[in-house]
Amino acid sequence: MASKRICLAVLFVFCLPLPLPVLSVNTNINGTRGASVLLQCHHKLESPFQPQESRIYWQTQDAIVLHVYNAGQEEFGYQDKTFQNRTKIFPDQLSLGNFSLVIEPLMLRDDRISLKVVYMAAAQAGITICEQTLYVAAPLQKPKVEINHTTMSANCSTRGVYPEPQISWTSQNDSHIPEHTLGQREVQTTVTCEEDGTYSINSMVSITGSMTCYVYNPTSNQTVSAAAAITEHTRSRVIAIVVFIILIIIIIICIAVGIVCARARAGRPYAAPEIALAPIDDGGMAPEGLLFYLLCAPVIACTSIIATTGGSAVIPCSLPLSVRPAALWFYWQEDNTENILFFWNKSGKEGNRAEQYLNRCQAPNYNEFLSGNISIRLDNITTGDDQKTLWVNAGSLDEHSKTIDEFHKKCKCTLLVTAPYQGPVVTISEFNETKNATCTVYGGFPEPQISWTGLGKSNNIPVELQGTHTPPEQDPADKTYNVSSTVSVKNLQSVTCHVYNPRSNETITSTEQIPGEAGNPGWFWPVIASAAILVFAVLCAVGYCVYRCTRCRSATMQPTGNTHAALRTSDNASPAANRDAAADTSQDAEEQEHLV
Structure with a gap:
């Protein structure tokens, strides 16, 4: 036994690092932190599997060992400590070529590791199969948007994100005008890496209307958003700030005029200071690339799958089929009907399908069938596929064309279809001195849940409102819903409609200001009146x-008419008359100086 372990160690150290033949193409797998992930691997065996003479290694490209199967049993002596108690294989399906590996739970340090399976059969050289790269994401939390009334800015923040997300803003000044996406130079974003490896995001923009913050995870392809609108209270504060700024400008003008007058009295011209304007560097903004990735469906049985209209859904199934190529048969069928989605018979040809599934079903290649992977993909999902349950019958024939290894109604899976809603559109109407708001959404599936919140006129406190829902209208062609809800907006300055899709777990909102109901704080009009005065x-x-x-400069630069008369009289008058004229001139000068 000791010599056997020594040989195994020598093989593991010296054989694994050697370049081995590669029989697969590298694929990408996406997983979520804390959840499990199935690294699918199916290999067509060229000879019968002999457990006692086979060795299988699951490892990274850097030779970090995740799992080892040797001589008919699992061995954990060579397993890296970071993967201890986190990996699992399917020993009873190794003889079928199912070398899949489960990792649970996923951790952030598992992100971007490249994995491969090394298979060494009896008396054969080792081969490398099923190369895959694992990407791990942390689920997004709904961001929080706060408005700073002093700086008139909006701040969007979220925590615990991985990998580093992409953040964007949209602005809408009017409900009838499409949203405007803000440019990179209009957004100030700070990204902080926390101790646990996740990211915290803080993004700030100047408020130009109703603002919406979007956070996108490129690995999970998940987007969450949050919105905030400017209330009439905020607008009142903006007006007060603008009035204050105007007053400051007027005071500065008065000071400047005073300086001009002072210099005019001193007989010096006023020279305006020169202001040098620095050139503005608008810089260059590099375009951000999007991370495209491949979603691989695990080959396991399922209970339900959520699919979006127009998209595709993979119905996974893996059965322990030990068959000869010419003896395999299976077919997928819709429950409680005779509709066949996909049929494969022993001759290796597809059979008849129901008309509604023609050109919509795709299956793996022939080699995958032989290893037990009989999953299918249904394309062009419609609302008519909702709540359909699908299952598979499979088996094989012996040399006497007798069915063996039959599996009946396996891998049952129910499709749950969703379609995103358009809108919502909020309109304000008035009838008999009663104001109502109506929220309308259309083109979605299934029937949504609509709720209301409003902003009080006097206290600016959000309150929940009870709306009246009209019966939903369902389109006879595509079966999507158009839904409306009405609520009273008395004593409100704004109202917000929230539309929740229970199938996709998404919420969309729209906020509308109430005409003539905008609330103003008690100090608003006194401030405006005081500012005007x-x-x-x-x-x-x-x-x-x-x-x-102007009067000062005229008096300084031009002599008065009395002075000229006094000068003309002094040439011919007597000394007494000259003294009287001089006295009159002196008196006029004193009065002029006093006037100045």
Whole structure:
């Protein structure tokens, strides 16, 4: 026994690093942190599987061992400690060529590891099969959007994201105008890597209307969003801030006019300072690439699958079929009907299918059939496929054309179909002094759940509202729903409609301002009145200052008419008359100086 273990160790150390023949193409697998992932691997055996003379290694490209099967049993002595108690294989299906491996739970450190299976059969050289790259994602949490009324900015934040997400903003100033996506230079985003390896995101933009923040995970292809709208309370504060800024500008103008007057009195011209404008560097924005990846469906039985209209759904199934190529048969059928989706007979040819499934079903290749993978993919999903249960019958024939290894109604799977809703569109109507808001969504499936929230007129506190739902209308052709809901908006300044799709677990919202119901704080109109009075007073002061400066410059640069008369009289008058004229001139000068 000791010598056997020594030989195994020598083979593991010296044989694995050697280049081995590769019989597969590298594929990508996506998983979620904390969940399990099936690394699918099916290999067509060229000779019968002999457990006592076979060795199988599941390892990374860097020779980190995840799992070992040797001489008919699993061995954990060479397993890397980071994968201990986290891996599982299917020993009873190894003879069928099913070398799949389960990892549970997934961790962030498993992201982007490249895996392969090394198979060494009796008296044969080792081969490398089923090369795969594993991508791990942490599920997104709904972001939180907060509005800063002082800086008039919106901040979007979320935590616990992996890998680093992509964040974007849209703005909508009017419900009848399409949303506008903000450019990269309009968004300030900060990404922080936490101790557990996840990312925290904080993104800030200036408010230009109803703002929506979108966070996208490129690995899980998941997008979550949150919205925030400007209320009338915010608009009132904006007006107050604008009035304050105007007052500051007027005060600066008054100071500038005063400086001009002072320099005019001193007889010096006013020279405006030169302001150098620095050139603006608009920079260059590199386009962000999208990460495209391949979603591989695990080959296991399922209970239900959620599919989107127009898309595809993979119905997985793996059965322990030990058959000869010419003896295999199986067919997929819709439950409680005679509709056949896909049929494969012993001659290796497809049989008849129901008309509604023609050109819609795809199956793996022939080699996958022989290893037990008889999954199918249904394309062009419609609402008519909702709640359909599918199953497979399979088996093989012996040399006397007698059925053996038959499996009946296996791998049952129910399709749950969803279609995204368009809208919602919120309209405000008034009848007999009563204002109502109506929310309409259309083109979705299944029937949604609609709820309302409103912003109070006086206290600006969000409240939940009870709406009246009209019976849904279902399109006779595609079976999608059009749904409306109405709610009273009395004493509200804004109302928000929330539409929830229970099948896709998605919520879309729309906010509408109530005309004539915008609430203003108690200090709003006093501030406006005071600002108007102050602006009028400042303008009067500026006008008076300009008028006095003009009179001042005229008096300084031109002599008065009395002075000329006094000078002409002094040439011919007596000394007494000259003294009287001089006295009059002096008195006029004193009055002029006093006036100035």
